[in-house]
Amino acid sequence: MNIIVCVKQVLDPELPPSAFKIDPEAKKAIAPRDRAPVISPFDENAVEAALRIKDAHGGTITTLCLGRDLDMAVVKKPLSMGADELVLLQDDAFEGSDSFATAYALATAIKKIGEFDLIFCGRQSADWDAGQVGSGIAELLGIPSVTPAQKIEIKDGKVVVERVVADGYEIVEVSPPALITVSNELGEPRYPTMKGIMVAKKKTATVWTAQDLGLDRSMIGASAAKSKMLKLFIPVREARCEFVAGETAEEFGANLALKLREAKLL
């Protein structure tokens, strides 16, 4: 099985909310200086899903990443986990691209890569939380999609996917080529090994621009966006926590119960 995994570099979503800052004029989040970006966590789950299939059935894994200001140490992480190739789509023309433009660029790059059986994406990126790009790529390539998955297995050439729903999961069968998005229920992504890190260091990424892909300029970048952002802001929360009194943790416990009774919550 040859698998293409789309990964995105994002601001670390585990940054404490109190440290999260935006530039309301530019309508953008401000990257904190002291915190490196990361691969969007669900995309790491997608890499893990691909590695499990490679472990069982062989094949190659190509990771595909579109973005600006890419940190090579970050985008090479899938290689150090065991992926084979890395293709970067880098061009100022992509600045301000929405899900449509991103899916268009990624789908075009996938056609250029050529042969694949499966495409994996994270169920949604940790910045815009939209979850559109995966379905968009599938639509543009005219292939079936299943979203989001907690388990992906290959049985007799078919792909058997456990699709997460609110109160359990569905078992869905699809034939390659297909696109599948991956959720965290799949399990923790593996850590890169020392050897993996060394191998990744030596690998060079293939870099393509909008021109290399022959993209229609009117379909990428901010001007092509389907929706216009009017405003980006941090909501104010009326934070007024009443801490219970006491000297010891034991007293806190009893006093918390009393407090709840007082507030008629108990």
Add this chain to the structure above:
Amino acid sequence: MAEYKGVLICGEVTEGRLESFSLELLGIGRKLADDLGQELGAVLLGSGIGDAAKEAILFGADKVYVVDDPLLKDYQTDSYTAVMEKVCKQLLPDILLLGQGAIGRDLAPRLAFRLGTGVTMDCIELAIDPETKLMVQTKPVYGGNALAVLVCEQTKPQIATIRVKAMAPLERDDSRTGEIISIPAELDPAAMRTKVLDKVKEEVVGIKLEDARVVVCGGRGIGGPEGFSQLEEVAKLLGGAVGATRPPCDSGWVAAHLQVGLTGKIVTPDVYVGIGLSGSSQHIAGISGAKNIIAINKDPEANIFRVAHYGAVGDYKKVLPTFIQKCTELLSG
């Protein structure tokens, strides 16, 4: 350009009944339609829709479009997208609303790409701009750390999915009347490229998390499955259900379907108790509708205290036993 008019919601039907979630869609859809002075339609896809169509009228729809076909029994991307594409091209709605659930989150983007229009996922607020008459869409981004306000100016329909429990349904009004119109699915089974082999339901013991009036959530700080049995005790005492942040689910301390938050369950209890969890924006996204938030955390700087109404700073292992004891005393006294 053809004229796009009216608001259309895509409802979900399980076993002949409208999902409670669809009622929320009808509620907000009605409001938007009234603000535009236009009709509210509801499209129901499935097999054996029965009385759900009438129910949709009682909860706000002027017209209900029923696409009832055995091939629509299970949700599948190919079949549902094909039918919705056809329905949208036939009805030309100005606005289309779906739920941010297992169906909407898959269907909405695929449909938007097919129709070549914009979609905003997981909205918590929708309104009509009085001047432009466009739908102004508010959506949490960065895990809920920020809110983005968007409009789709160039293309129609304007599509949005709505977060569960973010909108209020209308009261059922038995005097409401409307029209039920059937639309044939005309599906080609060969064009359906996926097959649902089986559906596995997680077993729920006790009260369902989404319906619970009291929710007791544990986080990474609980340390393991044993700690969660103490939380069970608290939940039982308060007549509630246990939930969790993502780490305990990922670590297998509790079942995955107990995850509360942006990519888990959305809960709106009267009382929420968060224990040994930091209050990440992604978790808070699932509890922002809770009326009273109570937190127990050993770190006074933890973010959960920025949203909590009552807090106790300390090791939960020491706080909980006396809390349980006192609660028992008060409840029996």
